[in-house]
Amino acid sequence: MNAMKLIALPVLATALVMTGCASRKPAADVQAGQNPNGSTTVNTSGLSEDAALNAQNLAGASSKGVTEANKAFLAKRVVHFDYDSTELSNEDLQTLQAHAQFLVANANSRVALTGHTDERGTREYNMALGERRAKAVESFLITTGVSPNQLEAVSYGKEMPINAGHDENAWKENRRVEINYEAVPPLLK
Structure with a gap:
């Protein structure tokens, strides 16, 4: 039974990683523009959550x-x-x-x-x-x-x-x- 668990864990971990990778959105172009108040806006549609945050941070550079x-x-x-x-x-x-x-x-x-x-x-x-x-x-x-x-x-x-x-x-x-x-x-x- 323990040997079965040792085999199943790496398979399960690989499946979870592959599922997570498959659900990520592909890279998309980041477009920045200006709001009327002068602040920078970033279009992050099509970006993963991490990529969107990075794009906003870079656009928000001061x-x-x-x-x-x-x-x-x-x-x-x-x-x-x-x-x-x-x-x-x-x-x-x-x-x-x-x-x-x-x-x-x-x-x-x-x-x-x-x-x-x-x-x-x-x-x-x-x-x-x-x-x-x-x-x-x-x-x-x-x-x-x-x-x-x-x-x-x-x-x-x-x-x-x-x-x-x-x-x-x-x-x-x-x-x-x-x-x-x-x-x-x-x-x-």
Whole structure:
């Protein structure tokens, strides 16, 4: 009986995934226009729910809080850390200050701060270190006036490296917090 369950579970899971994929709507063109009040509207008919949300977020990008002086810093969406550290560098403070300025000017913007580590250390230790890094960035943003409701700190530890190497250069790239806009990103054009 247990062997039957072991065979049935993968088949059932595959069927559910295939059913979910089959019910998704195909990609469609996204068309943006202007309302009489000046706000942007997006025609999302024919899009899946996720695609419609992404299209609305991109159309809802804001230039409020974006200056020529902070564009380069707003384009940077990653801050890096030294080994076993949660200290922010002076360069990273400038990047975070630009993002804080944008977030304060755009109360509808939402950001996920994802903490990452290099591969050294246990999974548990790295999850905690990734969280401390994300919280360090979150704390800085809050102290500069960003609403805590606009921020979410998440840790991935060593589970999502961007460089699969096993040397200091790879480890240096992987020790990071990513700034991921989930709603109303900066318009940098």
